[in-house]
Amino acid sequence: MATTTYLSNPTLTVNSVDLQDQCHSATLTVKYDALESTAFGGTSRVYVAGLGDHELSVELYMSYAATETYATLAALVGTTTTVTLQPTSGAASATNPKFTLTGTYLEALPVIDAKLGELSTISITFKGGTYSVATS
C-alpha cells in the first residue's frame, strides 16, 4: 500500500541550535560518488561507491532577533559545523531516525533576501561532512 508522510513536525538543529520554528523546508541528500568498475567481460556498466558527498538544504524564515536565524548562522559561514534532522520531535528510534551531518560546510549565507509584503526567507545548503543515522 502506498503511503505518504507529511512531515509537519520535523526537528532541525544547526550547530546545536534548535531552528524548528524557523524552518519550513528541508532536504537531506545522501550521495556517494559513483566510480565505474566495469571490466572486460562485463555486459553492463557497474559502479562502486566513492567518496560521500552529502547535502542538507533548508529554507528558513529570516530573523535578526537575538538567538534567532541570523545569530545562529552568521558565525558559521565559511566554517564547518554539525546539523541534525529528524522526521518528528522525540527520541531517535527506528521509526524516527535522527540524521546527522558532522563537519558539514556552510559555503554561503544570504544575509538579506527581502520582498515587499512577504516574510523574509533564506535558502542555505550545508555541503559535505560525515553522514550518520541514529535509531536509538
Added chain:
Amino acid sequence: MARIISDRVGTPGEPFDTEAAAEAGINVDALIQHGFIAADGAAKSGKKKTTTPPDGISEPQE
C-alpha cells in the same frame, strides 16, 4: 564547560559541555559569540571593568 542561556540550545542555566560539543563538530565559539551559551568564567565576571578609558575621557559615575 559553559552555561546554557538560550532555550534553543537546551534548558537555560544547565551546563553545556563545550569539549564534548567541539568533539561532535559544534562550533562552540559561534554559540558564545551570539549569546546562546556563556563560558562559565565569563558568566561570573559581572560588570567589573578591566579597561582604562583613554586620556581626557572621564568615566560616568555610577
